[in-house]
Amino acid sequence: xxxxxxxxxxxxxxxxLAALPLVTSSNxxxxxxxxxxxxxxxxxALNLIYGYTGLLSFAQLGFWGIxxxxxxxxxxxxxxxxxxxxxxxxxxxxxxxIVVGYPTLRTNRHAFVIVTLTFALLVTxxxxxWVSLTRGPLGIPNLPAPEAFGHRFAGTAQFYWVAWAxxxxxxxxxxxxxxxxxxxxxxxxxxxxxxxxxxxxxxxPYKLAAFAIxxxxxxxxxxxxCFHLGIIDPLFLDFYYMQTFLIIVxxxxxxxxxxxxxxxVVMSALPELLRFSEDLRMVIYGAILVVAMFVMPSGVAGxxxxxxxxxxxxxxx
Amino acid sequence: MTVDATYLVQLxxxxxxxxxxxxxxxxxxxxxxxxxxxxxxxxxxxxMLGAFAMAFVLxxxxxxxxxxxxxxxxxxxxVGWAVYEVLLxxxxxxxxxxxxxxxxxxxxxxxxxMQYFFTATPRLVDTQYGFxxxxxxxxxxxxxxxxxxxxALAAFAGLYLVLRYTQFGRAMRAIAQNREAALxxxxxxxxxxxxxxxxxxxxxxxxxxxxxPIQLVTPYMGQFLIFKAFALVIIGGLGNIPGAIAAAIxxxxxxxxxxxxxxxxxxxxxxxxxxxxxxxxRPDGLFKKGGMRVG
Numbered sequence: 001x002x003x004x005x006x007x008x009x010x011x012x013x014x015x016x017l018a019a020l021p022l023v024t025s026s027n028x029x030x031x032x033x034x035x036x037x038x039x040x041x042x043x044x045a046l047n048l049i050y051g052y053t054g055l056l057s058f059a060q061l062g063f064w065g066i067x068x069x070x071x072x073x074x075x076x077x078x079x080x081x082x083x084x085x086x087x088x089x090x091x092x093x094x095x096x097x098i099v100v101g102y103p104t105l106r107t108n109r110h111a112f113v114i115v116t117l118t119f120a121l122l123v124t125x126x127x128x129x130w131v132s133l134t135r136g137p138l139g140i141p142n143l144p145a146p147e148a149f150g151h152r153f154a155g156t157a158q159f160y161w162v163a164w165a166x167x168x169x170x171x172x173x174x175x176x177x178x179x180x181x182x183x184x185x186x187x188x189x190x191x192x193x194x195x196x197x198x199x200x201x202x203x204x205p206y207k208l209a210a211f212a213i214x215x216x217x218x219x220x221x222x223x224x225x226c227f228h229l230g231i232i233d234p235l236f237l238d239f240y241y242m243q244t245f246l247i248i249v250x251x252x253x254x255x256x257x258x259x260x261x262x263x264x265v266v267m268s269a270l271p272e273l274l275r276f277s278e279d280l281r282m283v284i285y286g287a288i289l290v291v292a293m294f295v296m297p298s299g300v301a302g303x304x305x306x307x308x309x310x311x312x313x314x315x316x317x
Numbered sequence: 318m319t320v321d322a323t324y325l326v327q328l329x330x331x332x333x334x335x336x337x338x339x340x341x342x343x344x345x346x347x348x349x350x351x352x353x354x355x356x357x358x359x360x361x362x363x364x365m366l367g368a369f370a371m372a373f374v375l376x377x378x379x380x381x382x383x384x385x386x387x388x389x390x391x392x393x394x395x396v397g398w399a400v401y402e403v404l405l406x407x408x409x410x411x412x413x414x415x416x417x418x419x420x421x422x423x424x425x426x427x428x429x430x431m432q433y434f435f436t437a438t439p440r441l442v443d444t445q446y447g448f449x450x451x452x453x454x455x456x457x458x459x460x461x462x463x464x465x466x467x468x469a470l471a472a473f474a475g476l477y478l479v480l481r482y483t484q485f486g487r488a489m490r491a492i493a494q495n496r497e498a499a500l501x502x503x504x505x506x507x508x509x510x511x512x513x514x515x516x517x518x519x520x521x522x523x524x525x526x527x528x529x530p531i532q533l534v535t536p537y538m539g540q541f542l543i544f545k546a547f548a549l550v551i552i553g554g555l556g557n558i559p560g561a562i563a564a565a566i567x568x569x570x571x572x573x574x575x576x577x578x579x580x581x582x583x584x585x586x587x588x589x590x591x592x593x594x595x596x597x598x599r600p601d602g603l604f605k606k607g608g609m610r611v612g
Binding site for chain 2: 283
């Protein structure tokens with residue numbers, strides 16, 4: 001029974017989320033729900049590379065932006081449709097992740113963090129300065145609504161279903177991956193890499209695959225999100241997005257799949273409730289990050305697990 | 318394409334000045350990494366605070382350059398000391414990711430607090446030198462740039478002497494080269510780490526104060542510089558101070574030359590391409606991993 005509880009609860013939650021546009025007609029509320037879904041997917045992808053594999057990647061921001069631009073350019077400049085755009089976004093990012101990841105993962109995890117950070121910055125600068133492709137600071141406005149089976153998903157409420165289907169599919173895939181043998185291998189690499197090597201498993205292909213999958217999913221998420229906004233410009237690569245993904249993963253608990261998913265939904269809705277000035281909100285974000293790293297470095301999920309272990313130990317005694 | 322010699326010399330001089338500035342930041346990062354094996358993400362914000370300190374002190378001193386510079390450096394050293402005592406002291410040496418996330422939080426707080434109180438409007442900082450400059454033939458450089466470059470060189474010379482000849486510096490090198498042995502001979506890592514952070518903050522304050530009259534001062538000015546400084550630390554070899562300086566000046570020159578002849582996108586991309594190539598060829602950085610050797 002307990003084994004079935006989590007999948008059942010998640011299915012009920014997914015269906016409840018799907019019903020959001022039926023409950024309310026407010027585009028504002030639906031927009032928050034949509035952001036929550038997409039941010040959760042991006043955070044879950046970050047969780048795959050940071051929480052499971054133990055590699056802190058700031059490149060997610062770059063992948064998010066490249067995904068957005070790839071999707072938008074496929075539709076606007078190259079005359080493809082939205083779905084091909086998402087596919088391209090995922091593909092381009094996976095290839096880039098391998099190109100950047102291969103030389104970097106041969107060194108150490110310190111270099112990985114810094115290289116991914118610089119990569120994120122580079123993408124921002126290219127989005128701003130490669131005007132002939134990205135149209136620079138002006139951006140690409142008026143992204144058209146996607147179509148499927150002759151139906152046009154115009155408007156926030158309609159587009160919400162697209163985002164919902166995408167998020168459920170991606171989270172399902174990530175859950176299957178994380179709870180499979182591959183997921184366990186990734187955790188093993190994080191916890192004790194020499195031991196993994198001693199077991200005859202080469203860690204680099206696993207790390208590289210985790211990085212590429214994480215990049216592909218983040219990119220596709222960026223593609224969906226920029227069509228929700230209807231415009232893509234260099235602000236899409238604002239560090240704010242990276243901070244949001246990071247805070248979701250850290251508060252939820254790095255390495256805990258459901259912790260991050262719950263935190264994703266809560267942390268995306270929370271800033272909307274706390275409507276301060278933009279700057280004060282960011283100050284609060286920063287403070288949350290610092291305090292969380294000291295008080296509960298393994299997030300709410302980790303804190304709950306520790307409590308549970310403590311209680312079990314007391315019980316035994 | 319014919320290349321104008323004056324233009325080339327001008328680009329080269331600009332490149333050196335830019336490189337020295339990068340070096341001030343990268344050396345601080347290297348110093349902290351060498352001693353504590355952590356990365357200070359908020360290092361660029363220390364630079365930004367240094368520039369703001371310069372902007373606020375200059376009107377008080379009646380635009381006198383040197384007292385304001387000294388005050389700014391002192392202020393940022395105090396900030397560095399506070400950051401160490403409140404946040405960094407709680408970190409162990411193996412907590413690299415945690416150090417990044419904590420200092421990232423600090424960086425967010427500092428940027429947005431400054432923006433909240435002083436707005437994002439860029440400030441122009443005026444000094445006693447104004448836009449006066451020195452002219453050599455047809456090349457003209459403003460005094461603020463010359464002094465900035467000179468101060469950076471003096472700082473590196475000072476740092477070299479401190480690290481090589483004083484007990485204060487030798488203890489830092491000892492910790493960086495062999496932690497356990499340093500502990501055994503009675504060096505206190507906590508004190509040394511604090512000294513390293515304060516020293517690195519001082520260098521950063523100098524960089525910020527020197528750049529304030531040259532560039533516009535905004536809360537975001539530290540962010541772009543810090544990314545490049547990170548890349549430089551990787552290119553030069555983590556924790557390797559001469560490596561970081563060499564890489565910084567090299568990058569300053571390359572960026573300046575590229576910027577003079579190609580589109581700006583190439584200039585910004587150069588650092589990343591160089592870093593990836595270096596990692597391919599020499600995973601430990603261009604210069605051998607140094608354990609903070611100076612001689």
